[in-house]
Amino acid sequence: MKPRSLRVRLLLSATAAIFVALAFAWFVMTKLFERHIERRVHADLAREGMQLAANLSIGPRGEPRLSREPGDVRFSEPASGMYWQVTTSAGDLRSRSLWDQSLAATQLPRKPEWNTRFPQGPFEEQLLLIEREVKPDRDGPEVLIQVATENKSLQEARREFGAELAMFLVLLWAILSGAAWTQVALGLKPLARIREQVNDLKRSSRERVSDAPAREIEPLVRAINELADAREVDLARARRRAANLAHALKTPLAAIAAQGRRVREAGATDAADGLDRSIAAASAAVDRELARSRAAEIRAAATEVSAAVLPAAESVVGVVERAEFVAKLVFEVEVPPDLFVPVAAEDLLELMGALVENAARYARRRVLIFGDRTAEGRTMSVEDDGPGIEPTQMSAVFERGARLDESGGGHGLGLAIAKDLAEATGAEICLARSKLGGLKVAVLWRN
Amino acid sequence: MRALIIEDEAAVADDLVRALQAAGFVVDLARDGDNAWFRGSTEDYDVAILDLGLPRLDGLSVLRRWRADNRAFPVIIVSARNDWTEKVAGIEAGADDYLGKPFEIAELVARVRGLVRRAGGRASSSIRMGSLVLDTHRMSATYAGRPVRLSQLEFRFLHYVAHQGGRAVSAGELAEHLYGAEEAGDTNAIEALVVRLRRKLAPQVIETRRGFGYCIAGDSP
Numbered sequence: 001m002k003p004r005s006l007r008v009r010l011l012l013s014a015t016a017a018i019f020v021a022l023a024f025a026w027f028v029m030t031k032l033f034e035r036h037i038e039r040r041v042h043a044d045l046a047r048e049g050m051q052l053a054a055n056l057s058i059g060p061r062g063e064p065r066l067s068r069e070p071g072d073v074r075f076s077e078p079a080s081g082m083y084w085q086v087t088t089s090a091g092d093l094r095s096r097s098l099w100d101q102s103l104a105a106t107q108l109p110r111k112p113e114w115n116t117r118f119p120q121g122p123f124e125e126q127l128l129l130i131e132r133e134v135k136p137d138r139d140g141p142e143v144l145i146q147v148a149t150e151n152k153s154l155q156e157a158r159r160e161f162g163a164e165l166a167m168f169l170v171l172l173w174a175i176l177s178g179a180a181w182t183q184v185a186l187g188l189k190p191l192a193r194i195r196e197q198v199n200d201l202k203r204s205s206r207e208r209v210s211d212a213p214a215r216e217i218e219p220l221v222r223a224i225n226e227l228a229d230a231r232e233v234d235l236a237r238a239r240r241r242a243a244n245l246a247h248a249l250k251t252p253l254a255a256i257a258a259q260g261r262r263v264r265e266a267g268a269t270d271a272a273d274g275l276d277r278s279i280a281a282a283s284a285a286v287d288r289e290l291a292r293s294r295a296a297e298i299r300a301a302a303t304e305v306s307a308a309v310l311p312a313a314e315s316v317v318g319v320v321e322r323a324e325f326v327a328k329l330v331f332e333v334e335v336p337p338d339l340f341v342p343v344a345a346e347d348l349l350e351l352m353g354a355l356v357e358n359a360a361r362y363a364r365r366r367v368l369i370f371g372d373r374t375a376e377g378r379t380m381s382v383e384d385d386g387p388g389i390e391p392t393q394m395s396a397v398f399e400r401g402a403r404l405d406e407s408g409g410g411h412g413l414g415l416a417i418a419k420d421l422a423e424a425t426g427a428e429i430c431l432a433r434s435k436l437g438g439l440k441v442a443v444l445w446r447n
Numbered sequence: 448m449r450a451l452i453i454e455d456e457a458a459v460a461d462d463l464v465r466a467l468q469a470a471g472f473v474v475d476l477a478r479d480g481d482n483a484w485f486r487g488s489t490e491d492y493d494v495a496i497l498d499l500g501l502p503r504l505d506g507l508s509v510l511r512r513w514r515a516d517n518r519a520f521p522v523i524i525v526s527a528r529n530d531w532t533e534k535v536a537g538i539e540a541g542a543d544d545y546l547g548k549p550f551e552i553a554e555l556v557a558r559v560r561g562l563v564r565r566a567g568g569r570a571s572s573s574i575r576m577g578s579l580v581l582d583t584h585r586m587s588a589t590y591a592g593r594p595v596r597l598s599q600l601e602f603r604f605l606h607y608v609a610h611q612g613g614r615a616v617s618a619g620e621l622a623e624h625l626y627g628a629e630e631a632g633d634t635n636a637i638e639a640l641v642v643r644l645r646r647k648l649a650p651q652v653i654e655t656r657r658g659f660g661y662c663i664a665g666d667s668p
Contacts, residue, residue, distance in 0.1 A: 258462030318596055346531075
């Protein structure tokens with residue numbers, strides 16, 4: 001089975017290929033070494049052979065004679081491993097080292113050059129033997145000259161060389177595999193970087209993969225970015241459609257509400273109540289959806305934005321003050337004129353509006369809008385002197401907004417909308433007890 | 448009482464007409480912006496209910512033209528475009544209230560009644576106190592020539608203090624006037640209101656006379 005990891009796959013194939021190449025190299029190198037040594041030994045033996053031929057003469061009965069024996073001491077030491085023998089049909093001469101043994105006569109066709117064999121020699125030895133027939137006298141008999149050396153030390157040298165070479169090649173194999181690993185890691189590194197950027201892309205639709213770190217990856221990066229562009233366009237379109245749909249639903253809802261009142265006037269109170277409840281639920285869902293799509297738009301907006309808190313607060317208060325139900329409320333605005341927060345002006349209006357309207361709905365006399373710059377960041381809070389929310393209930397309030405789609409309008413919706421908006425702008429929103437006695441909703445943009 | 452309803456959606460328009468007729472209004476209906484502007488410019492109404500998304504001329508433009516022509520009747524905007532940017536634009540164009548669709552008809556009628564009561568209860572006149580001028584018809588003020596929008600509570604505060612002929616009014620008395628007799632002891636809100644008004648107008652407009660209360664300064668800033 002193919003391994004799933006590209007790294008493992010590349011690495012396995014690299015180490016296998018290196019192994020095969022090195023094994024082949026070992027085989028060829030030991031062969032070359034062997035041939036080289038054999039050639040050297042062969043040359044040495046041939047030189048000894050030529051010495052024998054040079055000193056060779058034929059006796060009167062056709063027996064071989066040597067005017068001088070080869071000088072190498074090993075020829076005179078019994079079973080030393082170096083041997084020579086000259087043979088004619090009338091007799092032979094042997095080195096002392098052969099003692100009472102002799103070298104077997106050749107079976108090979110006789111040629112005027114040194115012939116090499118590896119016969120079993122005397123003293124249980126494997127021999128490297130060269131032999132040749134010469135004619136010392138034109139009309140004399142042929143003489144077979146044989147010079148041999150035991151082959152064991154040669155084989156040992158070969159084995160030692162092979163073992164040492166193998167050790168070296170294994171080390172080389174390890175080093176090359178390490179290099180292959182590094183290479184694979186280096187090769188895959190740009191992919192890892194792209195993976196990180198794609199993760200960012202998952203979080204925000206406006207992120208893009210930055211320039212490709214290698215030319216080979218450029219097409220991939222381009223394809224990813226094109227995909228991201230397409231996704232952003234689709235998202236924007238879907239968001240716009242959701243917002244348009246939500247807006248488009250409002251007038252028909254008002255029309256249905258009108259019909260509901262006709263129904264009520266006609267006496268079908270239960271049916272009218274049911275209609276009203278459904279309309280309220282649908283309106284809450286529409287408002288929530290609009291706020292969600294606005295929050296999504298804020299998240300998708302690419303540009304750095306900033307808006308002053310004070311004018312937003314005053315504008316919102318200017319609107320809320322119009323309503324009949326706030327006729328007895330004082331709106332206190334304590335915001336420094338130079339307090340800016342990283343939110344687009346219209347989004348700040350939405351956030352402020354949701355908070356102030358919610359506070360006004362529950363306040364008895366006073367609504368305080370407060371803004372400040374602290375060590376932590378920029379903060380903005382809206383508090384009221386209404387009944388407030390029990391500390392144990394506070395965490396549930398934001399979620400209550402989510403369920404309002406079914407239960408129909410009320411307290412949590414404004415807070416849920418404010419939470420969506422605030423968090424979309426990167427702020428934290430939290431609830432606390434106000435010093436005025438009611439609820440305090442604080443929004444913090446950390447530095 | 449005459450009301451002008453500007454609404455192009457037939458079912459909603461019908462409903463508004465019936466509800467306001469039931470509330471005692473004589474109702475005219477305009478179904479597009481041109482018609483609305485013409486009627487509002489040529490006839491006198493006590494209140495107008497204005498939709499923003501209208502054929503031919505959008506509601507906000509109608510409102511701006513009326514206000515530019517000094518047509519001062521109260522206008523309540525009723526719109527499906529319910530975001531705060533729209534609401535602020537509506538109020539700044541001269542609307543007196545803003546209600547998002549879909550709405551409770553009872554709430555609309557209550558708000559319309561409130562607008563009519565506030566605007567119609569007084570003769571269109573102004574009270575001058577030094578640099579401060581209160582317009583009792585529009586419930587607004589100008590200070591040193593600069594127009595200032597006031598909330599109902601702020602207006603009622605200034606209106607009450609202005610009518611005391613220079614007498615200092617205590618916080619308790621103001622609380623009793625503004626909130627009712629049973630809550631006269633609650634003076635924190637009055638102090639907050641004074642702070643807010645001083646910031647809106649000018650710090651020296653409302654004087655604090657220790658031990659007595661508040662009065663409006665008569666001198667120029």
